[in-house]
Amino acid sequence: MKLIFEKGAPGQHLSLMPPCDVPVVTPKRPRTEPLPLPHVSETELTRHYTALAKRVHGVNDGFYPLGSCTMKYNPKINEDMAALPGFTQVHPLQPEETVQGCMEVYAEAERLLDEITGMDAMTFQPAAGAHGEFTGLLLIKAYHHHRGDTARTKIIVPDSAHGTNPASAVMAGFSVVNIPSAPDGCVDVEALKAAVGPDTAGLMLTNPNTVGIFDKNILEITRIVHEAGGLCYYDGANLNAVMGVVRPGDMGFDVIHLNLHKTFSTPHGGGGPGSGAVGCKEILRPFLPGPVVVKGESGYHFEKPEHSIGRVKDFYGNFTVVVKALTYILTLGKEGIPEAAKNAVLNANYMMKRLKEKYTMAYDEICMHEFVMCLEDLKEETGISAMDIAKGLLDNGIHPPTMYFPLIVHEALMIEPTETESKETLDEACDVFLKLWDLAHTNPQALHDAPVTTPVRRLDEVGAARNPVLRYTTE
Numbered sequence: 001m002k003l004i005f006e007k008g009a010p011g012q013h014l015s016l017m018p019p020c021d022v023p024v025v026t027p028k029r030p031r032t033e034p035l036p037l038p039h040v041s042e043t044e045l046t047r048h049y050t051a052l053a054k055r056v057h058g059v060n061d062g063f064y065p066l067g068s069c070t071m072k073y074n075p076k077i078n079e080d081m082a083a084l085p086g087f088t089q090v091h092p093l094q095p096e097e098t099v100q101g102c103m104e105v106y107a108e109a110e111r112l113l114d115e116i117t118g119m120d121a122m123t124f125q126p127a128a129g130a131h132g133e134f135t136g137l138l139l140i141k142a143y144h145h146h147r148g149d150t151a152r153t154k155i156i157v158p159d160s161a162h163g164t165n166p167a168s169a170v171m172a173g174f175s176v177v178n179i180p181s182a183p184d185g186c187v188d189v190e191a192l193k194a195a196v197g198p199d200t201a202g203l204m205l206t207n208p209n210t211v212g213i214f215d216k217n218i219l220e221i222t223r224i225v226h227e228a229g230g231l232c233y234y235d236g237a238n239l240n241a242v243m244g245v246v247r248p249g250d251m252g253f254d255v256i257h258l259n260l261h262k263t264f265s266t267p268h269g270g271g272g273p274g275s276g277a278v279g280c281k282e283i284l285r286p287f288l289p290g291p292v293v294v295k296g297e298s299g300y301h302f303e304k305p306e307h308s309i310g311r312v313k314d315f316y317g318n319f320t321v322v323v324k325a326l327t328y329i330l331t332l333g334k335e336g337i338p339e340a341a342k343n344a345v346l347n348a349n350y351m352m353k354r355l356k357e358k359y360t361m362a363y364d365e366i367c368m369h370e371f372v373m374c375l376e377d378l379k380e381e382t383g384i385s386a387m388d389i390a391k392g393l394l395d396n397g398i399h400p401p402t403m404y405f406p407l408i409v410h411e412a413l414m415i416e417p418t419e420t421e422s423k424e425t426l427d428e429a430c431d432v433f434l435k436l437w438d439l440a441h442t443n444p445q446a447l448h449d450a451p452v453t454t455p456v457r458r459l460d461e462v463g464a465a466r467n468p469v470l471r472y473t474t475e
């Protein structure tokens with residue numbers, strides 16, 4: 001397929017802009033050559049992007065069980081609300097009294113998400129989950145330093161953690177202490193006890209964790225960290241499994257990030273925009289990034305918290321993502337939020353039960369919203385790897401699950417169906433998975449060759465990661 005730069009010809013253009021009716025200002029250092037922009041007509045432009053859209057797989061195309069990403073259906077009413085002119089036709093530098101409605105969106109979203117998570121305050125500045133982790137860790141750091149305790153330089157992270165957790169800890173200036181998981185996939189409590197000490201700034205934990213298990217020792221875990229003087233950070237990427245049912249604040253966590261683009265339904269997967277809202281307990285409120293929305297006697301105004309860590313993003317975060325999250329929460333309501341979580345868990349367990357007929361589960365017990373299969377024995381028997389099964393799924397119109405993650409499971413496929421899939425879709429997907437297992441035994445070559453129906457076959461993924469070509473050169 002041709003790139004947009006390779007299409008069209010000089011002279012073709014989009015005449016959407018009216019002629020300039022203000023004086024033309026010549027810049028101090030004018031460009032010496034014209035910008036190498038594509039010369040295409042509106043028809044060509046439309047066809048180009050339609051062709052691109054046909055070559056990808058999205059939630060609106062078919063089943064998309066990408067574990068740990070919560071690829072749920074995103075209700076269209078969210079888009080309608082986010083597109084209201086009162087939300088889109090504002091400028092972040094407008095006076096506060098002219099954007100009271102937008103400020104109320106922040107205040108309401110904060111109130112409801114605080115209630116759902118058991119937190120006391122929230123910032124919507126971070127642009128995604130990893131950015132939220134970084135922000136939350138800076139809050140922990142500011143808290144310790146404010147008390148004059150600068151010896152707490154270590155963040156404890158279990159080996160099942162998402163890769164962003166240790167990366168964020170290092171970026172925030174901490175060193176990382178890795179602790180192993182117990183055979184049941186939960187935190188090894190003895191290893192945690194041995195790891196905490198006067199240098200512990202905090203613990204970062206995902207619960208339910210990345211193998212889809214709710215840690216049965218969660219209260220003991222947060223108690224151990226608190227008794228050692230550390231704080232507890234909750235990676236809320238998996239909140240879809242527990243929202244409205246149990247609250248991280250009640251589990252003993254002091255700070256949490258939410259991926260509004262996962263749990264609270266903003267389309268994602270193409271790189272954004274997202275929102276990594278960070279909630280915290282009262283003790284961390286003074287350190288939140290500013291400005292925050294505060295309700296006063298004459299309406300809402302912006303305020304910088306007393307010991308704010310400063311800004312982590314320009315202006316106030318990705319506002320329309322918050323509008324979508326708020327719409328989603330208000331549409332589902334107090335009954336709908338826990339029902340969504342319970343259906344997510346039910347769907348995952350239904351699929352796990354059906355796939356167990358042939359596939360080996362990494363942890364063979366009731367799961368939360370996702371589960372991990374271990375294809376090591378299939379590979380030994382047939383030579384078919386998790387990657388081959390994933391490629392076979394593509395030929396059947398299914399987006400592959402998360403592969404080779406978490407690292408503690410070999411030949412891992414991590415499946416998260418979400419609550420928005422019907423039993424019929426789940427059954428069809430299970431039939432495909434089971435059919436591919438049979439194919440691995442009867443005609444493994446067919447799976448080595450897959451995919452055959454996609455626009456491109458197997459790509460050089462290592463090459464793409466090691467030597468990415470990110471710029472188009474016109475010469």
Ligand SMILES: *Cc1c(COP(=O)(O)O)cnc(C)c1O
Nearest residue numbers: 068128129130162164206237259
């Ligand atoms: C997705 C995810 C993150 C990172 O969130 P982004 O919004 O992609 O930055 C962190 N932890 C877990 C467990 C996740 O699934």
